[in-house]
Amino acid sequence: MxxxxxxxxxxxxxxxxxxxxxLATLIQVLxxxxxxxxxxxxxxSVAASQDEIAWVLTSYIAAAAIMTPPTGFxxxxxxxxxxxxxxxxxxTFSSMLCGLADSLTGVVLFRVMQGAFGASxxxxxxxxxxxxxxPERKGSAMALFGVAVMVGPVxxxxxxxxxxxxxxxxxxxxxxxxxxxxxxxxxxxxxxNRAGDPNARLDWFGFGTxxxxxxxxxxxxxxxxxxxxxxxxxxxxxxxVAAAALYLFLVHTFTTRDPFVRPSLFKDRNFSAGMLFIxxxxxxxxxxxxxxxxxxxELMNYPVVTSGIAMGxxxxxxxxxxxxxxxxxxxVDTRLLLGIGLVLSxxxxxxxxxxxxxxxxxxxxxxxxxxxxxxxxxxxxxxVVTLSTLPDAQRTEGAALYSxxxxxxxxxxxxxxxxxxxxxxxxxxxDIAQHVTAINRAFGNPIVARAWNLLSAAGRxxxxxxxxxxxxxxxxxxxxxxxxxxxxxILPLLLVFKRAPPGSGAHVMTE
Numbered sequence: 232m233x234x235x236x237x238x239x240x241x242x243x244x245x246x247x248x249x250x251x252x253x254l255a256t257l258i259q260v261l262x263x264x265x266x267x268x269x270x271x272x273x274x275x276s277v278a279a280s281q282d283e284i285a286w287v288l289t290s291y292i293a294a295a296a297i298m299t300p301p302t303g304f305x306x307x308x309x310x311x312x313x314x315x316x317x318x319x320x321x322x323t324f325s326s327m328l329c330g331l332a333d334s335l336t337g338v339v340l341f342r343v344m345q346g347a348f349g350a351s352x353x354x355x356x357x358x359x360x361x362x363x364x365x366p367e368r369k370g371s372a373m374a375l376f377g378v379a380v381m382v383g384p385v386x387x388x389x390x391x392x393x394x395x396x397x398x399x400x401x402x403x404x405x406x407x408x409x410x411x412x413x414x415x416x417x418x419x420x421x422x423x424n425r426a427g428d429p430n431a432r433l434d435w436f437g438f439g440t441x442x443x444x445x446x447x448x449x450x451x452x453x454x455x456x457x458x459x460x461x462x463x464x465x466x467x468x469x470x471x472v473a474a475a476a477l478y479l480f481l482v483h484t485f486t487t488r489d490p491f492v493r494p495s496l497f498k499d500r501n502f503s504a505g506m507l508f509i510x511x512x513x514x515x516x517x518x519x520x521x522x523x524x525x526x527x528x529e530l531m532n533y534p535v536v537t538s539g540i541a542m543g544x545x546x547x548x549x550x551x552x553x554x555x556x557x558x559x560x561x562x563v564d565t566r567l568l569l570g571i572g573l574v575l576s577x578x579x580x581x582x583x584x585x586x587x588x589x590x591x592x593x594x595x596x597x598x599x600x601x602x603x604x605x606x607x608x609x610x611x612x613x614x615v616v617t618l619s620t621l622p623d624a625q626r627t628e629g630a631a632l633y634s635x636x637x638x639x640x641x642x643x644x645x646x647x648x649x650x651x652x653x654x655x656x657x658x659x660x661x662d663i664a665q666h667v668t669a670i671n672r673a674f675g676n677p678i679v680a681r682a683w684n685l686l687s688a689a690g691r692x693x694x695x696x697x698x699x700x701x702x703x704x705x706x707x708x709x710x711x712x713x714x715x716x717x718x719x720x721i722l723p724l725l726l727v728f729k730r731a732p733p734g735s736g737a738h739v740m741t742e
Contacts, residue, residue: 323411392539505617513640552607572608
């Protein structure tokens with residue numbers, strides 16, 4: 232990116248490129264949350280179960296996780312403009328295919344394409360903005376970039392709910408088309424073209440084995456609940472392939488000269504602790520986002536727009552907190568900021584363990600705001616404390632691995648907590664059903680007997696619906712309890728972090 236500022240006009244070209252970059256960032260970030268509220272509608276349209284429809288989220292995140300680390304290589308090898316145009320075009324085209332898909336397999340396949348093409352949009356956007364602005368304008372450029380990144384999670388649930396209710400769930404993907412086309416045309420016209428470096432090299436064996444390990448592990452998690460886990464031959468094969476690929480990756484990493492992941496990075500205790508920390512944050516934060524829409528729409532009977540509005544304040548809380556924490560980072564001990572974020576997040580999960588379908592919309596919003604503030608207190612200082620002690624030459628690679636760890640945790644967490652939810656619904660249903668017998672005195676009450684007459688098919692069906700609902704409520708509470716425990720469990724990691732040196736220029740990363 233060196234010298235890009237010199238070939239961009241100081242006037243309209245810089246403004247036009249900035250607008251296009253912000254648009255490209257917005258559609259990528261928007262797609263991390265816009266589909267969440269539409270999942271129950273998509274589930275019925277493509278005839279999927281609750282755990283299967285979660286693949287729409289996990290496939291996107293896992294593909295982005297795999298394709299984010301090699302972004303730097305692709306930009307060096309093929310040129311930044313060419314990679315940016317291919318990424319925007321591929322993301323826009325795959326968004327259209329997602330909207331046109333008429334089966335779960337199609338949606339998931341095209342979401343994989345969307346995640347793979349979109350993975351490089353955020354790091355490329357940062358590089359372009361830093362490259363086209365002189366030193367005195369870089370701060371303002373990154374602030375504008377941060378606004379785009381933060382607005383996406385706020386707009387996502389509200390916009391997704393409105394589009395789904397007034398048009399169709401397909402429009403949560405179609406909305407990317409006009410934005411993507413505009414960004415592509417603007418980049419084609421205004422972004423300077425710089426030749427790639429044909430001598431750039433990537434450790435393809437390391438990248439390939441790590442990708443296979445992540446991919447098969449994610450498939451194992453996604454399909455395990457349906458196939459009875461290791462009682463299935465398919466799951467055993469996927470586990471063996473994932474383990475073998477991980478083994479080859481580790482052996483290759485420690486024996487080759489220039490590995491895809493340099494082990495020396497993990498000698499830095501801040502980086503090692505931060506990688507584990509963000510993995511657990513991903514395991515807890517994104518599953519809570521995925522659990523919320525079906526709870527609101529199926530158990531609380533919220534319309535899709537209302538559920539999107541109820542989830543929106545969480546993003547507002549995150550945005551406000553990140554702005555405030557951005558000013559405090561470097562002045563206040565980052566461990567204190569992280570501790571505040573964890574406590575607020577833990578409190579929000581604790582509050583959710585007491586939820587019933589009778590809670591008010593205001594309580595849903597208020598708890599969401601607290602949870603969003605907690606995450607805002609975590610994301611910015613965690614990236615700073617994780618990356619600030621790395622040498623400058625290793626910081627870009629460290630940032631890519633940091634994003635990889637967060638995405639792996641997110642996709643795995645969604646799969647795990649969805650599987651636990653479904654399993655607990657079955658267990659809770661069986662436990663409650665044990666008490667549904669003809670000798671239960673409750674059925675002696677005329678009102679109960681009239682509503683749930685065990686001697687009629689309609690009565691038994693009505694009673695089963697109530698038992699199923701109660702089993703679902705308890706299963707959600709069990710998931711929220713586990714999220715609470717996982718959040719509290721990483722508090723001791725704060726003791727591992729050491730203070731960042733004054734003036735360390737860590738990259739401030741967002742969601």
